[in-house]
Structures are given as structure tokens and as C-alpha cells.
Amino acid sequence: MALGMIRNIFPLMRSGKVGHKISRSASSSSTGTVKPRICIVGAGPAGFYTAQYILKHLENSQIDIVEKLPVPFGLVRFGVAPDHPEVKNVINTFTKTAENPRVRFLGNLSLGKDFSLAELRERYHAVLLTYGAEQDNTLGIPNETLPNVLSAREFVAWYNGLPGFENLNPDLSGTSLTLLGQGNVAVDVARIVLSSVDDLKKTDITEYALEALSRSNIKTVHLVGRRGPLQAAFTIKELREMLKLTNCKTKWRVDDFHHVEESIPDLPRPRKRITELMVKSVTEQNATTAQIERSFRPIFFRSPINFIGQTKVEAVEYVVNKLVEGRAVATDQRETIPTELVCRSIGYRAISLDNHINFNEKKGCVNNAGGRVLKQTLTGSDQTIDDIEDKYETGLYASGWLATGPTGVILTTMNNSFGVADLVCRDFQNNVIKLNGSRAGIDPSGMPFVSWNGWKAIDAEEERRGSLQGKPREKLTCIKTMLEIALNAQTN
Numbered sequence: 001m002a003l004g005m006i007r008n009i010f011p012l013m014r015s016g017k018v019g020h021k022i023s024r025s026a027s028s029s030s031t032g033t034v035k036p037r038i039c040i041v042g043a044g045p046a047g048f049y050t051a052q053y054i055l056k057h058l059e060n061s062q063i064d065i066v067e068k069l070p071v072p073f074g075l076v077r078f079g080v081a082p083d084h085p086e087v088k089n090v091i092n093t094f095t096k097t098a099e100n101p102r103v104r105f106l107g108n109l110s111l112g113k114d115f116s117l118a119e120l121r122e123r124y125h126a127v128l129l130t131y132g133a134e135q136d137n138t139l140g141i142p143n144e145t146l147p148n149v150l151s152a153r154e155f156v157a158w159y160n161g162l163p164g165f166e167n168l169n170p171d172l173s174g175t176s177l178t179l180l181g182q183g184n185v186a187v188d189v190a191r192i193v194l195s196s197v198d199d200l201k202k203t204d205i206t207e208y209a210l211e212a213l214s215r216s217n218i219k220t221v222h223l224v225g226r227r228g229p230l231q232a233a234f235t236i237k238e239l240r241e242m243l244k245l246t247n248c249k250t251k252w253r254v255d256d257f258h259h260v261e262e263s264i265p266d267l268p269r270p271r272k273r274i275t276e277l278m279v280k281s282v283t284e285q286n287a288t289t290a291q292i293e294r295s296f297r298p299i300f301f302r303s304p305i306n307f308i309g310q311t312k313v314e315a316v317e318y319v320v321n322k323l324v325e326g327r328a329v330a331t332d333q334r335e336t337i338p339t340e341l342v343c344r345s346i347g348y349r350a351i352s353l354d355n356h357i358n359f360n361e362k363k364g365c366v367n368n369a370g371g372r373v374l375k376q377t378l379t380g381s382d383q384t385i386d387d388i389e390d391k392y393e394t395g396l397y398a399s400g401w402l403a404t405g406p407t408g409v410i411l412t413t414m415n416n417s418f419g420v421a422d423l424v425c426r427d428f429q430n431n432v433i434k435l436n437g438s439r440a441g442i443d444p445s446g447m448p449f450v451s452w453n454g455w456k457a458i459d460a461e462e463e464r465r466g467s468l469q470g471k472p473r474e475k476l477t478c479i480k481t482m483l484e485i486a487l488n489a490q491t492n
Contacts, residue, residue: 001440011057036061036428037439041111042131043067044074045413046400048094050128053421055100058428063103064124064441068110069163070096070482072448073459076410078162079477081188082203083195085472090410094128098452106126106442107450108173108483112353114447117396124439126395126424129357129366129373130417133348133401137364147171152185159192159209161475163482166208171312172216174340178316180304181345182225183233184409191220191241191344194248194294194430220295222337226303226321226328229260230267230276236274243281248294252282256300259374302335313342348406358393366398366407371420373398397424397435454486461485 001224036058040047043065069075073091077194080087100104111117120127136151138144148171157165160470177193179186182420192200197214202395225232264272280353302318319332327359358367358376367374373396399420400413408416450458458476466473474481 021061033060034435034438035039036126036433036435037124037441038063038126038128038424039120039441040065040130041120042400043069043072043105043107044130044132044400044403045076045090045094046132046357046402046411047074047128048072048097048418049414049417050130050399050421050424051103051120052093052097053418054424055097055102056222057422058425061102064372064440065098065105066109066111066113066442067107068113068131070108070479070486071455072105072107073445078157079161080160081156081192082160082205082395083191084188085203087410089216100202101399102352105450105452105455106444107455107486108479109442109444109447109449110353115442117354117356119396120442123441124395125435126397126428126435128211128420128424129398129402130400131350133350133364133406135351135364136344136346139304139344139346141305141307143309143313146307146309146311146313148312148340149307149342149344152179152181152189152343154253155189155343155349158183159205161215162309163283163477163479166206166477167213169439171341172212172218175217176220176344177218177220177341178224178225178337178339179223180316181344181347182223182298183345184235186223186343186345187238187242187326189345190223190296191238191245193218194221195246195295195476196246199246201469204466204475206475206477207469218341219293220297222339223296223298224302224304224318224337225298225300227326228300228323229257230263230271230275231236231323231326232274232278232298232300234274236270236277239274239277242296243277245294245296246297247292248286249292250281250285250296250298252278252285252298253300254282256298257282262369285449287410299337301328303330305334307337307342313339315339316342331489335417350402350405363405366402368398368403371399371403371416371423373395395427398438447482448487450483454490457485457489458482 036062038054038061040051040063047065051065054061054063062337076088076091097103117127136153150170154165155170158168158170179190193213193216197210200210200213257279260275264275264279267275301321304316305319305322306317307313308317308454315336317329317334317336320335321328322331337474350366358374360367372392374391375393397420398415404416405422462475465473
């Protein structure tokens with residue numbers, strides 16, 4: 001899934017109007033076996049996993065992977081924390097998929113700008129929408145637009161080099177950061193901010209972020225959640241990393257753990273293990289008397305209701321919650337905690353890139369049933385979706401966060417994408433998608449598109465720049481520079 005960005009394009013390199021970039025001619029008749037032609041919109045994990053499965057299970061299929069950035073891999077490149085390089089190893093598998101002769105990568109091309117959904121459906125037998133969720137959920141509370149109230153997504157995009165976020169310049173001059181939300185993304189931000197810059201120098205974090213973090217005054221990070229320790233959304237791996245962080249002490253509120261220990265025997269194994277680790281850390285937190293410069297402070301049972309400040313945030317006011325059947329219910333109690341920088345981490349939403357996509361604005365995802373996109377206008381019984389026979393847009397699918405909402409980890413996306421890809425294969429094999437003529441696919445001539453060879457040139461340049469600094473790579477963030485490198489490689 002790619003995140004939001006400012007997209008700079010060479011104006012002189014485009015020829016013709018958007019509407020003329022894809023021929024609208026009818027599909028040509030096949031003189032031999034018609035090959036299934038499939039377009040995947042989005043070159044993140046969902047797109048690559050879907051392509052991987054289809055290549056293996058649908059004979060002779062031809063796949064175009066279209067990506068709005070000049071570079072592939074989506075959240076693996078721009079979302080995974082720089083100090084988690086092992087998670088990025090999946091790029092090796094994605095690369096094998098992209099280099100399959102039946103696959104074509106077309107970077108720097110956007111649905112809704114360079115072509116419409118109708119044009120894609122005309123040029124392919126099947127279209128899969130896998131472009132992810134790139135918009136933040138908001139809290140809708142007073143002063144949320146203060147300049148130092150950011151989203152964790154923006155902060156991650158900044159240190160991971162997503163084009164359009166290189167000038168975010170988060171204010172790190174204060175001594176405290178508050179993260180609202182307790183998922184792994186929030187913990188990633190906490191860990192990066194509290195980590196030693198010497199450790200980060202060995203990663204692919206952007207040089208401008210490294211320089212800013214070296215000047216950071218932040219010493220305390222609060223991680224605030226609306227429910228209790230038994231409902232914490234972070235995983236045990238991320239918690240262990242925080243507990244082991246050099247020159248940083250985790251400080252829990254003991255009152256948050258009333259009756260938690262007695263619940264442990266009845267918990268399912270994953271929740272049991274992480275709860276045991278938290279309880280152990282609580283009991284040991286006063287054991288050391290050493291002066292430690294930085295602190296990580298998880299806080300439970302709090303929901304923000306107001307950002308206090310005039311020109312910048314100075315504190316967050318919270319309502320104190322109690323749990324009722326696992327739900328956070330507000331009480332009459334309030335608490336105000338000073339802070340100088342806030343990052344929301346309360347989830348993402350997808351956006352609709354074309355009016356012909358059946359999109360659920362409330363949920364922030366495509367209306368689909370198991371990956372098959374539902375028609376915008378349904379006829380027949382209004383009782384349940386199962387009563388409607390002709391309910392799917394033939395040959396149109398969605399997978400990943402665009403289809404499911406932003407849930408789970410990369411493995412979750414893999415399982416979802418394999419399942420949707422299996423539907424695609426079965427729809428071809430059962431003649432639900434009729435191969436009644438060949439499809440030409442996108443003709444990118446006249447567009448400043450980036451081929452796989454163009455990406456490889458960008459990749460090589462990033463690795464070269466990184467090697468000069470003792471890093472795996474130094475990511476390029478300027479679209480214009482990327483295009484210069486890619487198009488030079490493609491024309492030579």
C-alpha cells in the first residue's frame with residue numbers, strides 16, 4: 001500500500017491529454033489461445049502477493065502491475081521501520097515476481113489521473129485494486145489542527161523517505177512526545193525517537209531524519225490507549241524491543257494493572273505471553289536506581305478530548321475510561337498531561353480514486369464480498385446480499401487494506417491476497433470471466449512511466465549513495481530525480 005504524497009511530474013515529458021493515453025479501441029479478436037490479461041493497481045504487498053499467486057495458478061496469464069510512485073513495494077518500503085530490515089526481506093520474493101517474463105511493472109502512473117477504471121476494464125480481462133489505505137483517521141476534537149499535532153503515518157513517511165514528506169520537519173525541540181494509540185505503528189515511532197542515533201545510522205532511515213533526530217530534545221514518550229493492558233494492540237516483539245532499548249526505561253502506571261495478573265491463567269496463549277511480560281516489567285521497574293536519560297510511558301484507560309494550546313500544543317486533556325464488557329466507557333474523571341508534540345495513531349482509511357468504484361465512505365474501503373467488488377446498484381431482494389444473484393462487477397476485485405480496512409500485519413495481507421487471487425483464478429477457469437478476445441493492456445508510450453529496469457537503476461543509485469555513508473541505502477525522495485535516473489536507464 002503506498003501512502004499519500006505530493007507528486008511532482010516532468011511537464012514536458014507528457015504528450016497528449018489524459019483521456020488519450022489509453023486507446024479506446026475494441027478488443028482485438030484472438031487468432032490463437034487468448035491469454036488472460038490482468039491489471040493490478042498498486043505495487044505494495046497486496047499487489048505483489050496477488051500477482052505471485054496468479055502467476056502460479058493461472059496458466060498463460062499476463063499481469064501488469066501499475067503503481068503511482070516511480071518505485072515499488074508500498075508499505076514494505078515506506079511503512080516498515082528502518083531498524084526492522086528482516087521484515088523487508090520479502091522484497092526478494094516480490095522482485096522474483098516482478099522479473100517473471102509474464103509480468104510488466106509500470107511505475108509513475110495513477111488511476112484517476114493517467115487512466116480511468118473504465119479504461120482499465122476495457123483493456124484487461126480483470127482488474128485488481130490493491131492500492132491500500134493512505135488517509136488518516138482523525139479524532140474530531142478541539143485544536144486537532146495545531147501545527148505540532150501530526151499523525152504517526154506522516155511521521156513514519158517522513159523518516160522512511162516517502163516523496164512529499166521530506167519537508168514535514170516535526171518539531172523535536174520539546175522534551176515529550178505523546179502517541180495516541182497503542183498499535184505497532186505507534187510503538188515503531190516511539191522506538192525510533194528514543195533510539196540511539198548511532199544505532200539508526202546503520203539503517204536505511206533518511207539522512208535528513210537522522211540529522212533531525214540527532215538534535216532531538218525528546219526524552220519522554222507517552223503511549224496512550226483508551227482501554228487496558230489486556231486489550232493493548234502492540235505485539236510482544238515490539239514490546240520486547242522497547243524493554244531492551246539502550247538508555248531508556250519503561251515506566252508503567254501500577255494502578256493500570258489492578259486485577260490483571262489474576263486474569264493471566266485464562267488468557268489465550270499470545271495474549272497470555274504479552275501480559276506476563278508486561279506484569280514482569282511492572283514488578284521490576286523500580287529495581288534499578290541508575291539514572292536513565294529517556295523514558296517510555298504506556299498509559300491505559302484514557303481517551304483524548306481536547307488539545308490544549310494556542311499556537312502549539314502544550315497538553316492533552318483526557319477522559320478517564322472504565323472497561324464495560326471489554327469496551328471503553330467514559331467516566332466523569334479527567335486528566336491533563338503536558339506534551340509538546342502529538343502523533344495520532346488511530347488507523348487509516350482508503351480513498352476512492354474513481355467514481356465508478358463502489359466505495360464505502362463510512363468504512364473507508366471498497367464494498368466487496370471476499371474480494372469481489374460489488375455493483376454500485378443492486379437489483380433483486382433487499383434482504384441480504386446473499387439473496388442478490390447478479391451482485392458482482394465481473395472481473396473487478398480488491399485486496400489488501402483497500403478491501404479489508406487497515407488490519408493485521410504483512411502476513412495478514414498475504415493470506416487475504418492469496419484468497420482473492422484464488423477467486424480470480426477460479427473465475428477465469430469457470431468462465432465467469434469470458435476470454436472472448438485478447439486485451440491489449442496499457443500502452444504507456446508518451447507517458448513518463450518507470451519500467452522495472454528503471455526501478456533497478458533507482459535502486460542501484462540508492463544503494464550507491466547509502467554505501468558512501470555506511471548504510472544499506474539512501475532513499476531518493478525527489479520524484480524528478482527518480483524519473484531522470486529511470487528514464488535514462490530505459491532509453492540507453
